[in-house]
Amino acid sequence: MSGNKELFKKVCDFLGCDLNSPPCQEIKEHLKKCHNCEIFVDKIKKTVEIYKKVDECDSLPENVSKKLYAILNLKNPDESITNTN
Amino acid sequence: MLLNYVVLESNNKKEQELVSKAKQRDKNALSQLVSLYSKRIYHLGLRLTGNEQDAEDILQETFLIMLKKINQFRGKSTFYTWLYRIAVNIGLSKIQSKKMKYHHFSIDDLDIEKIHSEHIHEWPKLDFKNVSTKHFKKKLDDALEELPEIYRTVFILRDLHELSTEETSKILQITSSNTKIRLMRARNFLKEKLENLVKTEGLI
Numbered sequence: 181m182s183g184n185k186e187l188f189k190k191v192c193d194f195l196g197c198d199l200n201s202p203p204c205q206e207i208k209e210h211l212k213k214c215h216n217c218e219i220f221v222d223k224i225k226k227t228v229e230i231y232k233k234v235d236e237c238d239s240l241p242e243n244v245s246k247k248l249y250a251i252l253n254l255k256n257p258d259e260s261i262t263n264t265n
Numbered sequence: 266m267l268l269n270y271v272v273l274e275s276n277n278k279k280e281q282e283l284v285s286k287a288k289q290r291d292k293n294a295l296s297q298l299v300s301l302y303s304k305r306i307y308h309l310g311l312r313l314t315g316n317e318q319d320a321e322d323i324l325q326e327t328f329l330i331m332l333k334k335i336n337q338f339r340g341k342s343t344f345y346t347w348l349y350r351i352a353v354n355i356g357l358s359k360i361q362s363k364k365m366k367y368h369h370f371s372i373d374d375l376d377i378e379k380i381h382s383e384h385i386h387e388w389p390k391l392d393f394k395n396v397s398t399k400h401f402k403k404k405l406d407d408a409l410e411e412l413p414e415i416y417r418t419v420f421i422l423r424d425l426h427e428l429s430t431e432e433t434s435k436i437l438q439i440t441s442s443n444t445k446i447r448l449m450r451a452r453n454f455l456k457e458k459l460e461n462l463v464k465t466e467g468l469i
Contacts, residue, residue, distance in 0.1 A: 193445060195453070196447075197445060197448075215385075216380050217381070219385045220385060223456050223459075224452050224453065226388060227456040231409075231420075231455065234405055235308075239304065240304040240308075244324065248303060252329070254296045254299060255292070257293070257296045257300050258300055
């Protein structure tokens with residue numbers, strides 16, 4: 181049981197790390213054998229994936245950008261590129 | 266992998282050159298730095314506060330501080346870590362002063378023993394057309410705002426802005442293991458919320 185606790189702790193640690201990095205051999209083997217843990221890890225990965233995907237849609241509104249450059253008294257370099265083209 | 270490293274190194278070098286010129290009040294370099302990071306800082310503010318006006322305030326205050334204090338940047342961290350730290354501090358003080366969505370409850374650790382004893386169903390294959398709808402996006406935003414700020418900030422920096430554990434820890438001035446624990450709890454909290462959405466609305 182103490183071995184299990186140690187392994188569970190490692191699974192928890194893995195879930196707080198970079199999910200795209202391969203887990204250690206011990207967790208890999210456990211995930212192969214344990215369907216529940218495999219599904220659980222997959223759901224966590226999908227949750228992060230969904231949030232990232234939905235998040236990509238957000239952009240900086242044009243009026244916010246214009247106000248920012250005006251306050252900073254700077255020229256928007258992206259606008260100069262557009263204008264010269 | 267090697268290509269990514271080369272691109273990253275080249276970006277870092279470009280950034281260092283810009284910062285160096287910006288320190289000498291080169292307006293073009295300052296503009297380039299604003300252009301490089303304004304979208305990310307606005308987005309960070311939006312996610313932290315859930316409010317467009319506050320996000321705009323955070324954006325403006327961050328870059329005003331950058332203009333004022335860029336000479337104090339010593340290069341001990343990357344420039345964007347330094348900039349993120351300014352933005353996060355402004356955002357957190359805004360949340361605290363307004364007591365906006367400031368939840369004090371803590372989230373329990375994962376109960377992996379329980380996971381082993383339950384019957385867990387798989388989610389169906391993802392369809393991004395369904396998750397990109399306004400309705401679904403609102404549900405995801407609501408779930409994120411429900412997260413207590415200490416977990417939400419880590420999730421935003423690590424998973425949405427793809428900062429490393431070390432960078433996130435530096436910005437929030439917490440240990441790496443604390444960052445990992447908070448991230449694990451945040452991910453699990455949001456997974457639970459998503460699980461409920463799957464059950465109640467069959468959105469995925």
